[in-house]
Amino acid sequence: MAVVPKRFVVWPAVLVVFAAMLLCRYRVHSEPTQDKQALLSFLSQVPHEKRLQWSESDSACSWIGVVCDPTNSSVYYLRLPGVGLVGQIPPDTLSRLSQLRVLSLRSNRLSGPIPPDFSQLKLLRNVYLQDNQFSGEFPASLTELTRIVRLDLSFNRFAGPIPFSVNNLTHLTGLFLQNNAFTGKIPSIAPPGLTDFNVSNNRLNGSIPSALAKFPASAFANNLQLCGGPLPPCSPFFPSPAPSPSLPPAAISTHKKNKKLSTAAIIGISIAAGILLLLLILALIFLILRRSKKKETTKVQKPPAIAASRALAEAGTSSSKDDITGGSAEGGERNKLVFFHGGGYTFDLEDLLRASAEVLGKGSVGTSYKAVLEEGTTVVVKRLKDVAAAKKEFDQQMEILGNTKHQNILPLRAYYFSKDEKLLVYDYMPAGSLSALLHGSRGSGRTPLDWENRLRIAQSAARGLAHLHTSSKLVHGNIKSSNILLKQDNFDSCISDYGLNSLFSNATPPNHRVTGYRAPEVLETRKVTFKSDVYSFGVLILELLTGKAPNQASLGEEGIDLPRWVQSVVREEWTAEVFDVELMRYHNAEEEMVQLLQIGMACVAIVPDQRPTMGDALRMIEDMNRGGDTDDGLRQSSDDALRGSDSQTPPTESRASPPGVTP
Known part of the structure; x- marks a missing residue:
């Protein structure tokens, strides 16, 4: 038997390695040909602004909004927000991107229904179609894409019911359907990982499923007749009538006796109720007379509060005048507002207590009220909560704030301190925040x-x-x-x-x-x-x-x-x-x-x-x-x-500008 020289045995292995290298090189520099043709077909059929320019001579992986996989063999991400796309999505275009993971077409002028062939995008995970003019019913094709994690169809013109088949999307963590025209009842949507949900500003009705009651009321706001869950409870339209049991003949005489006893009991209850009502009327008259006498002696015109009683109720407080003024134990000075440089205001604490007011907002440091005084002046009063500072420390800090002046800093006009109340007075800014x-x-x-x-x-x-x-x-x-x-x-x-x-x-x-x-x-x-x-x-x-x-x-x-x-x-x-x-x-x-x-x-x-x-x-x-x-x-x-500072640098702070910032 002839012996094959070693050099002839090595050559096949070298050829295999060389072929593998060529194959790897070909894959790294490959082109997603089919996906590229699908994208060009989409772009040729959808009007768009000139800023989106895809050159057929370039690789699709280098186009604006297109991201491919590491081997450049498939399109993974297509992000085209706000690029002026107009009209319907043509069928047999985007649906051919079989490896697509993320699709973002938000903030364009796309219209019409979602093509049924979107059901072919089996690997799609994130879909962002908000702020368009899509119409039709809830896209049935999307409910077949079981890997979807976040789906945003908000601010469109979708109508009809929300299908129960949304539960097919078992990986769903966010579903945004607000500002459409969906109708009917909300199905029991309960993907295990759902953390974000919004169906506000639609035409939905009926009770909110218990699985969705964990979301805030704002997620269901501005619908026709939603109830239950975070919203007020549902009222039954036809209350069940009380059962009327039939009595056997042998019990008829006993029933008549019980009926007579019930009539007597009713008469007794009526007499007792009349006596009780009379006592309540007498007690009410006594309280009114006593309160009237107290007003004459103390000369208090109305129950004091920093704002109208309704506003205080919304703030969750129930202050008396002693709460606001701090009582009389520490003298009349506690009854006064402390003003800074006048500020053009001439009112005092009593004027503020009589002002009509409304709650502007509740923040982390307290509640703000818009107060309209009797002479027509409007100010903002901030009622601080959970203040830990003592009066001396509070006064010192207010002195610093009151003397801070700049055209882009809202001036503190006045403040008030008592044991139970700390108030700050600012100018009212009608343009809002x-x-x-x-x-x-x-x-x-x-x-x-x-x-x-x-x-x-x-x-x-x-x-x-x-x-x-x-x-x-x-x-x-x-x-x-x-x-x-x-x-x-x-x-x-x-x-x-x-x-x-x-x-x-x-x-x-x-x-x-x-x-x-x-x-x-x-x-x-x-x-x-x-x-x-x-x-x-x-x-x-x-x-x-x-x-x-x-x-x-x-x-x-x-x-x-x-x-x-x-x-x-x-x-x-x-x-x-x-x-x-x-x-x-x-x-x-x-x-x-x-x-x-x-x-x-x-x-x-x-x-x-x-x-x-x-x-x-x-x-x-x-x-x-x-x-x-x-x-x-x-x-x-x-x-x-x-201006006004000896040093341009705040104390104990570095002025080093971070690298990489180009003014």
Whole structure:
């Protein structure tokens, strides 16, 4: 038998390895040909803006909004929000993307029903179709996609019933159907992981299933006749009549005797009720006479309260005049408001007690009332709760706040302190808060907040906060959009609720509901600093740019907080998806938006020392390239905001500007 030389044995193995290398190289540089043709077919049949340009000569994996798998053999993600898509989704186009995981077509003008062939997208996990004009019944094809985790069909024109087949989506964690025209009853939807749910602003009726009663009332608001669960209980239309038992003949005589006894009992009860009613009337007359006599001796005109009795009831309190005035043990001085520099007001505490009022809101430090005095003056009275500071410490802090003056800081006009009541008096700002303006109803008839005014609000708020830090040496401690109040004439903003943290135990007000604004170190130490204010201001900038509230549940695909959501989107190099859809029309301001986004991201750095100071943040905003057509008010120098301080740096804080920020 002939012996084969070794060199001939090695060659087949070398050829196999070489072929494998060629195959790997081919796969790495492969092209998702079928998916590419499906996308081109979709784009050719759907009108769209010119900004979405897919070149057939380029790889589909390099197109805007398209993300492929690591081998570039399939399309995994298709994100086309706010790109001006118009009309219906043609069949046999997107349904051919068999490996698709995420589909985002939100904020376009797509219409008509969802194609039935969407049922072929078996691997789809996240579907975002909100803010379009889709119509028809609930898409039956989507209920066949059992791997869906989050489904958003809100702000469309879907109608008809919500099908029970939604329960096929056993992995569902978020279902958003608000602002459509769904009718009928809500089926018992109970996927085990469902944490976010909203069917508000539809035409639903009937009782809310017990499986959905865990969600807040706002998730079911503005429907026809929903009841039960978080809403008021359902009332039966036809109460069951009481049974009328039939008596055997032998018991007829006994029944007659019982009937006579019952009549006698009824007469006795009637006599007793009459006597009791007479006693109640006499007692009521006695109380009225006694109260009238007391009024004459004390000359009290009406039951005192900081606001109308109805407002106090809503606040959950029941104060007497001794509660408000602190009694007479410590003298008449406790009966007075302490004013700062007059403020143009001439009322006293008694005038405030007689004012008509309404609750404006309940915050983390207390309840705010709009009080209209008898002479027509309108002020805001904040009733603090759970104050731990003693009177001396309280007076000292109020002196600091009352002497803080800046055009972008809401002035404290007066305060009142007693054992049971602590009141602060501010000017009333009829234009309301940034939170209400930014997150109010976005339906038809709403005037969008444009880019110029958003930038003006951010800049004026930065001026006020920088002045607090540098001139007054005050930490705000509670920056959020509801504490940014707007001037009615020019959209300048004023910051409110500043410098109150030191009045409460553990430095941070109890029961704080706005963790989305809180810096990571504050959540651990419960101590606010200048740098934690900068973090909160950075979140505020991101809120202005994205239009998203930091504490909303459906913030992003993963339900993460606002800074992390923005970071994840920017990291995927799809920055346009970050910005509020209401800003998409300002194409000439895209560079400025990106600059402000960079400043906001610098402010929300995890490490406090890597954040800029508020003075630096203000300078970066004012150094943005605004062009030659900007009014002088918006270009005011940051030195004006910092004027009055010997040092431009808050005490014990670093001014180091974080790397990677391009003003």
